[in-house]
Amino acid sequence: MMAMEPRHTLEGSSIGAVNPVPNGRTGHNLLTKDDHVGMVGQLPDDLWRQVSEVCSEVRMLGPREELSKAGEPITHSALLLDGLMARYLSGTTGLSDNLLTVALHVPGDFVDLHGLPLGRLDHDVRTVTAARIALFPHEALEAIMVNTEYARALWRLTMVDAAIHRHWTYRCGRLRALASVADFLCEMDLRMRMCDRHEGDRFPLKLMQSDIAEVSGLSTVHVNRVMKELRDAGLCTVKDGVAHIHDRDKLRQIAGFDPGYLYLPASPSANPLNGL
Amino acid sequence: MMAMEPRHTLEGSSIGAVNPVPNGRTGHNLLTKDDHVGMVGQLPDDLWRQVSEVCSEVRMLGPREELSKAGEPITHSALLLDGLMARYLSGTTGLSDNLLTVALHVPGDFVDLHGLPLGRLDHDVRTVTAARIALFPHEALEAIMVNTEYARALWRLTMVDAAIHRHWTYRCGRLRALASVADFLCEMDLRMRMCDRHEGDRFPLKLMQSDIAEVSGLSTVHVNRVMKELRDAGLCTVKDGVAHIHDRDKLRQIAGFDPGYLYLPASPSANPLNGL
DNA sequence: CGTTCGATTGAATGTATTCAATGGATGTGG
DNA sequence: CCACATCCATTGAATACATTCAATCGAACG
Numbered sequence: 001m002m003a004m005e006p007r008h009t010l011e012g013s014s015i016g017a018v019n020p021v022p023n024g025r026t027g028h029n030l031l032t033k034d035d036h037v038g039m040v041g042q043l044p045d046d047l048w049r050q051v052s053e054v055c056s057e058v059r060m061l062g063p064r065e066e067l068s069k070a071g072e073p074i075t076h077s078a079l080l081l082d083g084l085m086a087r088y089l090s091g092t093t094g095l096s097d098n099l100l101t102v103a104l105h106v107p108g109d110f111v112d113l114h115g116l117p118l119g120r121l122d123h124d125v126r127t128v129t130a131a132r133i134a135l136f137p138h139e140a141l142e143a144i145m146v147n148t149e150y151a152r153a154l155w156r157l158t159m160v161d162a163a164i165h166r167h168w169t170y171r172c173g174r175l176r177a178l179a180s181v182a183d184f185l186c187e188m189d190l191r192m193r194m195c196d197r198h199e200g201d202r203f204p205l206k207l208m209q210s211d212i213a214e215v216s217g218l219s220t221v222h223v224n225r226v227m228k229e230l231r232d233a234g235l236c237t238v239k240d241g242v243a244h245i246h247d248r249d250k251l252r253q254i255a256g257f258d259p260g261y262l263y264l265p266a267s268p269s270a271n272p273l274n275g276l
Numbered sequence: 277m278m279a280m281e282p283r284h285t286l287e288g289s290s291i292g293a294v295n296p297v298p299n300g301r302t303g304h305n306l307l308t309k310d311d312h313v314g315m316v317g318q319l320p321d322d323l324w325r326q327v328s329e330v331c332s333e334v335r336m337l338g339p340r341e342e343l344s345k346a347g348e349p350i351t352h353s354a355l356l357l358d359g360l361m362a363r364y365l366s367g368t369t370g371l372s373d374n375l376l377t378v379a380l381h382v383p384g385d386f387v388d389l390h391g392l393p394l395g396r397l398d399h400d401v402r403t404v405t406a407a408r409i410a411l412f413p414h415e416a417l418e419a420i421m422v423n424t425e426y427a428r429a430l431w432r433l434t435m436v437d438a439a440i441h442r443h444w445t446y447r448c449g450r451l452r453a454l455a456s457v458a459d460f461l462c463e464m465d466l467r468m469r470m471c472d473r474h475e476g477d478r479f480p481l482k483l484m485q486s487d488i489a490e491v492s493g494l495s496t497v498h499v500n501r502v503m504k505e506l507r508d509a510g511l512c513t514v515k516d517g518v519a520h521i522h523d524r525d526k527l528r529q530i531a532g533f534d535p536g537y538l539y540l541p542a543s544p545s546a547n548p549l550n551g552l
Numbered sequence: 553c554g555t556t557c558g559a560t561t562g563a564a565t566g567t568a569t570t571c572a573a574t575g576g577a578t579g580t581g582g
Numbered sequence: 583c584c585a586c587a588t589c590c591a592t593t594g595a596a597t598a599c600a601t602t603c604a605a606t607c608g609a610a611c612g
Contacts, residue, residue: 071536089446092532100449102442114439117432122439122537146424155431156393158438163390163398165441166378170365172449173376173493177568208590217449219569224592256368260347261398453600484558495601500560 030055031134035081038108038195039157042265047150054140055079059133067111067125067133074115076135080105083131084206087111087123088214101214102168103161104128104188108195113158116141129206163261172217175255180216181226183255185236189245190259205243306331307410311357314384314471315433318541323426330416331355335409343387343401343409350391352411356381359407360482363387363399364490377491378444379437380404382464384471389434392417405482439537448493451531456492457502459531461512465521466535481519 031052040048056076061067067085068074087103102123105111115121116138145151167187171180185205192203209227210220218226231237235251237244245251307328316324332352337343343361344350363379378399381387391397392414421427440463447459461481468479485503486496494502507513511527513520521527 087442089442091446091450092534098450098532100446102445114435117428117435118439118539122539123442142424142428145427148418148422148427151421151424151427151431152393152418155427155434158431158435159390159393162434162438162441163394165438165445166363166365166399169378169441169445169448170367170376172445174367174374209592210590220590221570221592222568225568228592256374258368263394263398485560486558496558497560497602498600501600504560 030058031081035079035107035134038106038191039160040079040108040110041195043153043157044149047144047147047153050144050150051136051141052134054136054144055134056137056140057135059135061127061131061133063127063130065127065131067127068115068121069124070122071120073120074112074138076137077113077116077141078111078125079134079136080107080109080111081132081134082107084128085109085111085125085131085133086128087125089123099214100172100217101211103165104215106188106191106195107197109161110154110157113154114161116154128211160263163263167261177216177218177222177226178229179255180218181212181223182230182235182251183257184212184216185230185238185243185245186248186252186255186257186259187262188243189248190262190264194262194264201245201248203243204241205238206241207238306334307357311355311383311410314382314467315436316355316384316386317471319429319433320425323420323423323429326420326426327412327417328410330412330420331410332413332416333411335411337403337407337409339403339406341403341407343403344391344397345400346398347396349396350388350414352413353389353392353417354387354401355410355412356383356385356387357408357410358383360404361385361387361401361407361409362404363401365399375490376448376493377487379441380464380491382467382471383473385437386430386433389430390437392430404487436539439539443537453492453494453498453502454505455531456494457488457499458506458511458527459533460488460492461506461514461519461521462524462528462531462533462535463538464519465524466538466540470538470540477521477524479519479521480517481514482517483514 035052036043036048040051043051058081061083067078070089085105086101087105088099088101090100091098111133112121112125141154145154164187171183175183188205189198189203192198192205197203207215209223212218212227213220213223216223227238230251233250235245235247235254237246251257311328312319312324316327319327334357337359343354346365361381362377363381364375364377366376367374387409388397388401417430421430443463447456451459464481465474465479468474468481473479483491485499488494488503489496489499492499503514506527509526511521511523511530513522527533
């Protein structure tokens with residue numbers, strides 16, 4: 001909607017420009033109010049304050065950098081502050097590219113909160129673009145969760161993840177290539193708006209076509225053809241890491257997109273989304 | 277493994293034969309020790325006792341009967357005691373059969389526990405076969421979850437669901453038809469063993485080929501061809517509602533199956549699984 | 553005995569993959 | 583500044599995979 005602060009410009013993430021605040025004493029100076037967006041932005045203020053106070057570290061990651069591997073015990077959870085991260089599964093079948101991205105995370109998402117009740121994860125986690133993340137020791141989060149309301153709020157975050165998983169299963173299982181890519185773009189459009197990473201009908205999408213293939217279960221070549229089709233139809237363009245939605249209604253129509261599964265807060269005051 | 281009690285025979289579920297115990301006074305007579313299997317079987321005994329005491333109703337459902345629809349507020353969660361249930365998404369695209377089963381539940385699974393932190397669900401829930409379910413008021417579960425350990429245990433159950441969701445996304449997105457169906461059968465094999473619904477290398481699988489199509493994102497016709505291929509290769513047979521695994525190793529091999537995502541308990545004493 | 557439901561098969565079509573090649577953009581070193 | 587390498591997008595052609603339509607078949611059921 002409105003113009004955005006400098007750190008959210010479309011051209012080049014400002015990762016390098018953000019001061020990595022040295023670990024201070026008082027805890028909650030590691031995170032700012034700007035980090036309270038997107039999914040964590042839905043957490044009540046008092047919970048957010050407590051959570052941000054137990055942030056043990058803010059870390060910068062380069063592009064395509066691995067955060068954790070499947071099976072290893074995890075003791076911290078990461079909140080994505082800037083950039084894109086992915087969770088992916090790689091199979092043991094003899095396929096050439098037996099890898100699928102099963103989740104993509106935007107700023108405001110907890111990337112591996114599933115690991116808290118599970119202790120270990122079944123998938124790998126890595127960055128897609130350069131990223132800034134905040135780490136929280138599980139012990140500290142568990143201490144916060146003695147409050148039942150807070151426990152439920154964090155549980156809810158992971159349940160929205162699960163709903164998105166279901167939608168992705170549906171996308172991979174039932175949608176045709178064109179609808180599938182359109183659907184993915186609709187979702188990213190909405191989620192990037194939720195975390196305030198957008199300027200009008202454009203938002204940063206620093207993904208290669210092979211990344212989109214990995215997300216939608218298609219081949220890179222076919223993604224290319226579908227993108228051209230979407231472009232030629234005047235629906236949307238992705239160029240130089242920026243997605244431009246030209247006709248949101250039609251794009252959603254061919255995707256059959258219904259945002260209900262994202263469980264957006266009902267009140268328009270809670271987050272800055274007007275027209276969905 | 278060993279022979280099973282009458283109520284778990286492969287031939288025909290004994291749903292109709294089970295006495296629907298009239299709602300008694302003392303609560304936990306609605307559920308028996310036999311119901312403490314599969315995923316809920318992993319819950320600690322004391323939690324299981326408390327949970328079973330707040331069971332408000334045990335209900336019988338016929339085949340293809342709807343339990344809840346997407347969007348409606350839910351106040352209870354259902355534990356599946358016998359039979360199969362499915363969660364499914366239906367899209368708005370103009371496809372002939374725009375429906376996909378995004379989760380299939382076996383006895384011992386909470387079918388809609390995701391609805392507790394979410395309040396409403398993004399998908400429909402229905403039975404596949406006739407089923408017996410136990411209902412638990414959310415209020416009562418919340419009361420139990422003042423104990424942090426218990427809250428975490430229930431959260432964990434939903435996180436295993438999420439892991440299965442991810443695996444299904446992978447299956448639909450990356451696996452070829454043959455591997456996909458093989459993978460599905462491997463998963464059902466294992467989960468039916470976990471809840472003790474098996475006799476040797478056979479387990480009840482009362483699904484039509486169109487159900488398997490709905491689960492794997494294929495057409496019914498193609499499922500038929502794949503099943504024939506698996507049968508001709510001597511890997512497994514599904515006939516009259518019973519799956520017969522002839523060569524588990526080879527079946528897992530062509531599926532690239534690794535059961536890690538099911539988060540089975542490590543100790544062999546915790547559940548009756550010997551060879552995985 | 554006819555009906556229905558599900559499994560099975562064939563044939564034609566459509567959709568997506570794979571292989572291979574080109575081209576633009578960017579970056580590097582001489 | 584040019585030669586060269588790299589990375590990614592793009593396109594064509596051949597092939598593989600899966601769907602759709604249509605028909606048959608067997609078992610179960612009234």
